[in-house]
Amino acid sequence: MFSRAYKAAVTVPPLAWVIAFLLVPYLLMFCYSFWTVSSGNIIHHWNLGNYGDLLTKDVYRATLFRSMWIAARVTAFALLLGYPVAYFLSFYAGRRKDLLYQLVIIPLWVSYLVRAYAWKTILGTDGVLNTLLQFTHLTQHPINSLLYSPFAVVLTLTHIYTPFVILPIYASMEHIPRNLVEASHDLGATPRQTFWRIVFPLSVPGMIAGATFAFVLSLGDFLAPLLLGGPSGIMISNVVVSLFGAAYNWPLGAAISLCMLVLVVTLLFLAERLERRWSYT
């Protein structure tokens, strides 16, 4: 139908783009991760030292675990907040459904940076929250531990990624035929029993998709910890950034990045398998 030349003309440019700007950089990173740095020079001497450091040095291990722990909390909170919203939207919003759906989407149009900064002005020593607490005499002095803590990072990331959890759950609920709910009532199940036995199991694929989004996106987050995390809220991406920047240890940075990549791809693969295992509708 199309000539060879035409086919080549449409396929080669995007392919070349992906190779040049995705595969080659990955390949370079892969190579770098086996090299070392000595007095500011990169030594092209192949060894597993970087990976050894990752496993043995507490700094990296601790940061990686902290990142996963923060991501896990963000995921849990986003699910707890997002699930009821999605359920209400899908089953009880009625005519206001479209409007409310837009209200979930609109925050996504606001720049991530703006939303992160907003939390900075809310949580800071002279921030909105502390001012309010002092004004109402709930506290005498500003609470300094609000900002620059893992708490601030978890709060901000939960705020930012909850819509990513709501949307897939909502989508999976929209796929539940409503006559299943009627059939359940017909067979004697109360609305509560119907929720736990029918709606909840059938919304699991959406929950897995949403949880994967929230976990993967917050695991690799770099801005929220940078702006709001302080020293105790540093995450693995901040380490990578400093290794590629001020610390000038590209090989170690590359090794960490690759580990993260493998971790995330494995997670996505497992999530996909799980999702399919739970899909019926």
Next chain:
Amino acid sequence: MTALLSIRDVAKQFGKTQVLGNISLDVAEGEFLTILGESGSGKTTLLRIIAGFEQATSGELWMAGQRLDPQPPYRRRVNTVFQNYALFPHLTVADNVGYGPRIAGVSNEELASRTGQALAMVKMTEHANKKPSQISGGQAQRVALARALVNRPKLLLLDEPLSALDANLRRQMQLELKTLQREIGIAFVFVTHDQEEAMVMSDRIALLKDGHLEQVATPREIYARPATTYVAQFIGHTNLLPAIVTRGAARCGALTWRTGVPDGTAIFSLRPENIRPAVGGEGVRFRARVKQQAFHGATELLQVECADGLMLTVRMAGNINPTGDIEFQFSAADAFPVRLSESN
């Protein structure tokens, strides 16, 4: 005949649209009642009101001496077989069937025995561990039936349960359903748009048109003595003869027959099979020309034209192959007076 379910003056409006207007209908114990009607006649809405998925705008439902309509669906001793079966896709066939008893909190032994019996009743025992996506439409239909009957309802509602099946399987299921209903003795309220299906299965048919009951009667009666022009045309074929009655004689074109209808205008329904080639004896005779034949196997439907241009449909045995000008006759008693349906 004791009424199991009593529908009293039930009306339903969606916004400004009147879907059901003052329906009153009794369902007897152990009866097979069919609600028959075209799409948009309100038959599914009526069923959903009985099941509790919709609330009537006005009117009452009574069951075994108690008001039914204030009860939520999960408290009603009524179960439904849904049009598309609505089997729970994440549960096995056995868990679908056991859903009701499990919710009711029966013991594990009772759950197993009742589920087993229900599956055996619909011959689905060997498929107990399959998921709904792994069985055929006919099998899903049986599972839906078992899932409803396992709860021992007082009344079973069936919403066009056979419409998704192909013609042969449908006929087979019609007979199976009817036999099953006789055996277990539970009252069935069956909704369908298929008049043949209604005739085959029902003890009584309630014919619904635009949200109003046109007639409630046994299949034989509704066929032989249709109340209105709509009923006469909807159930089987008929000839509608607009006639003028003067002193006990009805006249429609060249045809004249004796009738007990008072003087004035009247419409008579004359079934095609009640018109026969003239063989002598009592009857109204007329000559007509065969214009069209439609062969149906055992019978044949003829379009015949009388001398004055009146067109009639005649049903004859399929092995005659009549042509040309023929003398026909019918018995005056078979011309049955019917009321003119509103907006028909």
